[in-house]
Amino acid sequence: MNVLDAIRERHSIRSFTDETVSRETLRDLTECAVLAPTASNVQCWKFIAVTDPDFVRKITLFSPGMSGKPPVILALCTDQSIAESRLGETNSRELATIDVSLAAENIMLRAVEQGLGTCTIKSFNEEAVRAILGLPSHIRLEYLLALGYPAGPGKSPARKAIEEVLYYDTYKE
Amino acid sequence: MNVLDAIRERHSIRSFTDETVSRETLRDLTECAVLAPTASNVQCWKFIAVTDPDFVRKITLFSPGMSGKPPVILALCTDQSIAESRLGETNSRELATIDVSLAAENIMLRAVEQGLGTCTIKSFNEEAVRAILGLPSHIRLEYLLALGYPAGPGKSPARKAIEEVLYYDTYKE
Numbered sequence: 001m002n003v004l005d006a007i008r009e010r011h012s013i014r015s016f017t018d019e020t021v022s023r024e025t026l027r028d029l030t031e032c033a034v035l036a037p038t039a040s041n042v043q044c045w046k047f048i049a050v051t052d053p054d055f056v057r058k059i060t061l062f063s064p065g066m067s068g069k070p071p072v073i074l075a076l077c078t079d080q081s082i083a084e085s086r087l088g089e090t091n092s093r094e095l096a097t098i099d100v101s102l103a104a105e106n107i108m109l110r111a112v113e114q115g116l117g118t119c120t121i122k123s124f125n126e127e128a129v130r131a132i133l134g135l136p137s138h139i140r141l142e143y144l145l146a147l148g149y150p151a152g153p154g155k156s157p158a159r160k161a162i163e164e165v166l167y168y169d170t171y172k173e
Numbered sequence: 174m175n176v177l178d179a180i181r182e183r184h185s186i187r188s189f190t191d192e193t194v195s196r197e198t199l200r201d202l203t204e205c206a207v208l209a210p211t212a213s214n215v216q217c218w219k220f221i222a223v224t225d226p227d228f229v230r231k232i233t234l235f236s237p238g239m240s241g242k243p244p245v246i247l248a249l250c251t252d253q254s255i256a257e258s259r260l261g262e263t264n265s266r267e268l269a270t271i272d273v274s275l276a277a278e279n280i281m282l283r284a285v286e287q288g289l290g291t292c293t294i295k296s297f298n299e300e301a302v303r304a305i306l307g308l309p310s311h312i313r314l315e316y317l318l319a320l321g322y323p324a325g326p327g328k329s330p331a332r333k334a335i336e337e338v339l340y341y342d343t344y345k346e
Contacts, residue, residue, distance in 0.1 A: 097271060105276075167219065
C-alpha cells in the first residue's frame with residue numbers, strides 16, 4: 001500500500017474483532033516506530049504492548065476515551081531521565097512528546113498497511129493506568145493507542161479547507 | 174512506495190539541490206498532514222511554507238539546527254486560542270504539540286514518496302523566527318521542517334535494539 005493511500009485510509013477505529021495481534025506484528029510496528037526522527041538520536045521512547053486480556057480490561061475501565069474492546073493497548077511512554085540528561089531540563093519533556101508522536105504516526109500508518117486499526121486515547125486516569133503498567137516515576141505515560149483488527153470501516157470527521165491551514169511565507173489572519 | 178519502505182527510507186536530509194518545490198506539492202503535503210488524528214477534531218495546526226529565498230535565508234540565519242540550504246522551510250504552528258477554547262487550558266498546549274507532530278510525520282513520509290527530503294529543526298531563535306513569520310501571540314511556533322530535493326542519500330544513526338524499547342504488559346527496568 002502506498003503512503004498516500006495509507007494516510008487516506010487511516011481513521012480512528014473504535015470497534016475491533018476478537019482476533020489477537022501477534023508478537024511478530026507488534027515487533028514490526030515497534031521497528032517502524034523507532035525509525036521516526038528523534039532529537040539528538042536520544043530515543044527515550046518506551047512502548048508497552050498490553051495484550052493480557054485482564055490488563056487490557058483494567059486499563060479500559062480507567063480510560064473513558066477507549067471504546068470497541070481492542071485486543072491490544074499500546075502505552076506510549078518516554079524515559080524522562082534519559083531525556084533530561086541528554087536534552088536538558090528546559091525542553092526535554094516537550095521534545096520527548098514530539099519524538100514519541102512522530103513514532104506513533106509511523107505505527108498508525110504501518111498498522112493500516114498491516115490491515116490493523118488504531119485509535120489514539122488521551123482520556124484516561126493517569127495514576128491508575130501508571131499503576132497497572134508498573135511505571136516508575138521517571139517513565140512518563142504520554143498517551144495510549146488502541147490497536148486491533150477493525151470490526152468495520154472507520155470514518156474521519158471532515159477537515160478544514162487547506163486554505164484555512166496553509167500559508168505562504170508569512171501568517172495572515 | 175509502500176509504507177514500510179517509506180519509513181525505512183526516511184532520513185534527516187541536510188543537503189538539498191537548488192530545485193524548488195511546487196505549490197502543488199506543498200499543497201499535497203499539507204493535505205496529507207491534515208489527515209493525521211487530531212484531538213476532538215480540533216485541527217488547530219497551521220502550516221507556513223516559506224519559499225521566498227530571502228525569508229528562507231533570514232530564518233536560516235536564526236536557526237543553528239538548519240543546514241544544507243533547503244528551498245523550503247515549513248513552519249509547524251498551532252493556534253493556541255482554538256486549542257484552549259476547545260480542549261481546555263490544562264492540556265491544550267501539549268495536545269496541540271501531539272497533533273502537529275502526528276501531522277508532521279505524515280508530511281515526512283509523503284515527502285519520501287514524492288522524492289523529497291526533510292529535516293526537523295528544533296534549534297532556532299524563536300523570537301526572531303516568529304517576527305519573520307509575522308506570528309501573532311496566539312499562534313505558537315512548534316518547530317521547523319527543512320524541505321527540498323536531497324542532494325545526496327541520507328543516513329540515520331543506529332537505533333537501540335527493539336528489546337530495549339518494547340515491553341509486554343508491564344514495564345520492567
